[in-house]
Amino acid sequence: MQMLHQIRRAISNTFSLRLEAIVRHLRSGQLIILESTTYPGTLEEVVKPKLEATGLVAGQDFFLAFSPERVDPGNTEWSTKRIPKVVGGLDERSTQLAAALYEQFIDTVVPVSSARVAEMVKLLENTFRATNIALVNEIAIMCHKLDIDVWEVIEAAQTKPFGYMAFYPGPGPGGHCIPIDPEYLAWKLNTLNYTARFVQLAQEINFSMPVYVRDLIVGALGEQGKTLEGARLLVLGVAYKPDVGDIRESPAIDLIELLTNEGAIVEYNDPYIPTLEFGKKHLSSLTLEADILQAADCVVVVTNHSSYDWEMVVGSSRLVIDTRNATRNVSGNTDNVVKL
Secondary structure, eight states, rough: OOOHHHHHHHHHHHHHHHHHHHHHOOOOTTTEEHHHHOTTTHHHIIHHHHHTTTTBBBBTTTEEEOOOOOOOOOOSSTTTTOEEEOOOOOSSHHHHHHHHHTTTTOOOEEEOOOHHHHHHHHHHHHHHHEEEEEEEHHHHHHHHHHHHHHHHHHHHTTTTSSOOOOOOSSOOOOOSTTTTHHHHHHHHHTTTTTHHHHHHHHHHHHTTTTHHHHHHHHHHHHHTOOOOTTTTEEEEOOOOSOOOOOOOOHHHHHHHHHHHHHTTTEEOOOOSSSSSEEEEEEEOOOOHHHHHHOSSSSEESOOOOOOOOOHHHHHHHHOOOEESSSTTTOOOOOOTEEEO
């Protein structure tokens, strides 16, 4: 959670610098649109007073709206043009102008009644994902204790044509949205003397997943008469999601730090991340070959990039901890695979 506070401060500082830049160049007739995810009320309580300190009046001299960014990196089906754009202004004219702008290059624009509504839309979307990921992460832990394959449970559950949406467990959520955005909502409600208990519990579960994966590794090594200290571990995938070169808030970073701090020798492979630097650590991606896999006491699948040859990974490794169900279609003997 300390890391989240640092991230929040960094984002706040960046936001302040950008706002100051806008203030310096603000002139009559401009339309200002904020897309960065933030808490409900930011446009009205923070941005508007800063801009009006210039003497110009919002809704009269300049116009102000919020339109949450909706991007799914690596998704080739849903481009920016195809993703509906929510728009909410501080006043009706601001909403109309912002909608008219986006209609020039977005297929569907969705005007809402206020900037606060638009700000809350983004937080609902990402908090919905975060809490459902937390739920399925806890279900995965329950299934492990009950000796049930959680992946089989999910696959069977999603045959229901209504009332269910599949989410998948993993080593922890990553990216610049899911781990952070619910924190904005929790913080804002805290200023109103309300505790967002459900949100906070979801965050607690999600951020505990690297520790849970660490424990799986310790248990699996123990069954082979080995300890984590001195063990050679190979992490496959350090990007926060498949087929992108983005490590922002990646659970792989937390996991590598946990394992390293407990004496493990950790190396990694990621075709999208040639080098990895965090804290005082500097690692380079190894070439993924059979002898590299064979040399590791344990191979840990953190990000299931589509380029990985899972048959080779399982066939060449002594032990595989699969946190993404990436090895589900591997033929032959998979007794060396331990799934989340």
